[in-house]
Structure formats: structure tokens, C-alpha cells
Amino acid sequence: xxxxxxxxxxxxxxxxxxxxxxxxxxxxxxxxxxxxxxxxxxxxxxxxxxxxxxxxxxxxxxxxxxxxxxxxxxxxxxxxxxxxxxxxxxxxxxxxxxxxxxxxxxxxxxxxx
Numbered sequence: 885x886x887x888x889x890x891x892x893x894x895x896x897x898x899x900x901x902x903x904x905x906x907x908x909x910x911x912x913x914x915x916x917x918x919x920x921x922x923x924x925x926x927x928x929x930x931x932x933x934x935x936x937x938x939x940x941x942x943x944x945x946x947x948x949x950x951x952x953x954x955x956x957x958x959x960x961x962x963x964x965x966x967x968x969x970x971x972x973x974x975x976x977x978x979x980x981x982x983x984x985x986x987x988x989x990x991x992x993x994x995x996x997x
Contacts, residue, residue, distance in 0.1 A: 930952070
């Protein structure tokens with residue numbers, strides 16, 4: 885399992901659109917399997933997206949969970965990649981690559997908080 889947490893200057897909607905564009909539209913096997921939005925009464929939001937993609941080096945499909953929230957006035961991004969590798973759970977770096985794809989997509993917008 886590979887995780888990453890960082891902040892971006894984009895809105896949650898723009899960050900989600902950038903990720904969708906790369907993983908779903910920019911890939912043959914990438915799909916969005918689920919998206920869930922939690923709305924807080926004070927106007928803050930949390931967006932949870934689960935993506936799935938086939939990785940040849942892992943020998944099967946991997947999942948990427950991306951959580952976006954604006955609880956602190958900035959868009960926080962948390963990613964977790966997992967799956968692949970069969971019974972031995974060896975994915976040959978595919979989960980890390982899947983997780984790092986979000987870092988690569990959003991790196992021009994990263995900010996220090």
C-alpha cells in the first residue's frame with residue numbers, strides 16, 4: 885500500500901476533474917468505480933473517489949482511493965493505492981506508481997500549508 889497527503893491551490897472540483905481526466909480519459913483501463921460526497925452543515929465538503937486500473941506488471945487491477953477535503957480552507961488530497969500481486973501481494977511498484985500519478989497530475993498546484 886502506498887499513501888500520500890498534500891495540499892493544492894485548486895478547488896476540490898477542479899482537482900477531481902484533473903484526476904478524472906488523466907486516470908479515466910487518459911487511460912485505456914482506468915475507471916471511476918465510486919464517488920461519495922459528504923457535505924458538512926458549515927459549507928465544508930469531503931469527496932471520496934475510488935479508481936481502478938489494470939497494471940500489466942501487477943498482473944491484475946489495482947485500486948486508487950483519493951480523498952479530497954476543504955476542511956482547513958485549502959484542498960487537501962490524500963491518496964491510497966492498493967491491490968495487485970495475487971496471494972503474495974507483490975505488485976512490482978504498481979500501487980506506488982498509481983498513487984504517484986495523482987501527485988504528478990496535481991504537482992503544479994501543490995502548496996505548503
